[in-house]
Amino acid sequence: MTSGPLTGCRVIELAGIGPGPFAGMTLADLGAEVIRIDRPGGGTVFPGCPEDDILNRGKKSVLLDLKAPEAVAITLDLVAKADILIEGFRPGVAERLGLGPDACFARNERLVYGRMTGWGQTGPRASESGHDLNYIALTGALHAIGEAGGPPQIPLNLVGDFGGGGTYLVIGVLAALLEARLGGRGQVVDAAIVDGTAHLLAGTHAMLATGTWVDERGVNLLDGGAPFYRVYETKDGRHMSVGAIEAKFYAELLDKLGLNEDPAAQHDRAGWPALRERIAQTFAARTLVEWTAVFEGSDACVAPVLSLAEAKDDPHLAARGTVVETDGRLQPAPAPRFSRTANRLGTPPPSPGQDTRQVLTDWGISDVDGLLERGAAVQQPSPNLEATP
Structure with a gap:
């Protein structure tokens, strides 16, 4: 378990993909108890086993059939004891499931309800499909x-x-959590990728x-246009x-490059194309390892381009x-770091439903055996447990 600054904070994550799980992972890295509500037949757009999805590290998984009213009631019982709920559905989907803000606030007025979408909860595109590339395209990024x-x-x-x-979902729910603890009432956080970008x-x-x-x-200071803010190829096909x-x-x-250039002409844009070529030719004369050694310990702001x-x-x-x-x-290790409440990697990513019985019991849900027998909740074996002889 982590011992970060959010220890004691309870989070419900309605399973989704991408930025929602990343926000849940970040909250878990910071010490929160994150319960991921998975659904039968749910999955990810990415290949591989759920146990390999690092975005779900540090979480516990409860498998509920949200098409069953009894499962929705269980979720609301969990919400009643939570500090934060995050979901990444299209606008209106959570409401149709019976888990929209109004239903949740009726059970817990202090709840922070985080909504993660690409286009936002309002606007002409709000109900349209999209992915990261579409959202950043519209913003100019x-x-x-x-x-x-x-x-x-x-x-x-x-x-x-x-x-x-x-990242903005995390910023939003933590800001709203602070306000809720001061004022006694939660609120909805509309985190849209277009807004954050x-x-x-x-x-x-x-x-x-x-x-x-x-x-x-490609013609500006920070986009590769400037010859002194750019990536250059080395002799061995690597880059600095x-x-x-x-x-x-x-x-x-x-x-360090051994170039006899006038430093005062650094921002002379007319000379940038020729200077880029001279710097490129210089870097092409040595390997990445050689250049890394040349610039080690210097303030030239040069670093090798490494693979993952x-x-x-x-x-x-x-x-x-x-x-x-x-x-x-x-x-990646958890970030950022704290001087007193040190965070550390939590448990490995769970398989859907491996923690159902434990979470429902720990959170005070009644008749857990009956819920499992009726199929409203599903307990799956944990793939992370070693087989016993």
Whole structure:
């Protein structure tokens, strides 16, 4: 079990995909008790076993048939004892299940009800399907990412699902939880990926407003247009990242590269194309390992581009335990870190329904055996338990 700052906080997560589970994982990493309500036949869009889904680490799984009124009643009984509920359905679906905000607030007026969607609860697109790529496309974020003259490049689903989505859901429910504990009443948190992604663009909008950003790809300070903020290929086909924005860091970059350039001309955009080519030719003359050694301990703001698997063994990340391998799974450690209430990796991801009996019993639900016999609740064996002889 974790012992983070949210120890004692109870969270109900209605099973979904992507940003909702990421938010639940983050709350569990912070010490909350997160109960994931799975449904028979439910699953994930990703291949593999549920026990491999790191987004569900630290949680317990209860398998309920929410088509049965008795199962909905069980869920509301759990809600009555929870601090937070999160769901990622399209607008109106939770209401049709009988688990919308009104039904939940009737049982627990202090509940924080977090809703995770792409388009939001209101607006012309609210009921439409979509995925991360569509949401960041509409906000302008996707338009801004890529090489000059080329198409937009997909930044995984970091900017939308996990950045503008799940992270903002966590921010929202924790802020609402604080307010509920002060004022005695909960509220609905409408976390939309389009809203969160647009909010992440605040700094870009600031530069656009001041005329220091052009609304085009690959020609600006932070999008690869500047030769001192870019990725360069090495002799062995690997890449080094360069982020020498400040003048003193840029001067050190030139020194380490052995380039006789005028540091005062750093922001002369007319000279950027030629300078990019000279820097590229320089990096192409040595391997990634060689360049990593050249820049080790310097303030030139240069770092090697590592793969997901390589990140675990980077000396700095290894010293901090930032990426770990647990139970055969490579995964990020909980973040951020706290001085007193240290968080740590929780239990492995559960299979759907492996904790049904335990959770219902621990949370004071009556007639658990009867609920299991009638099929409103389902207990599944845990794949994480070793077989006994």
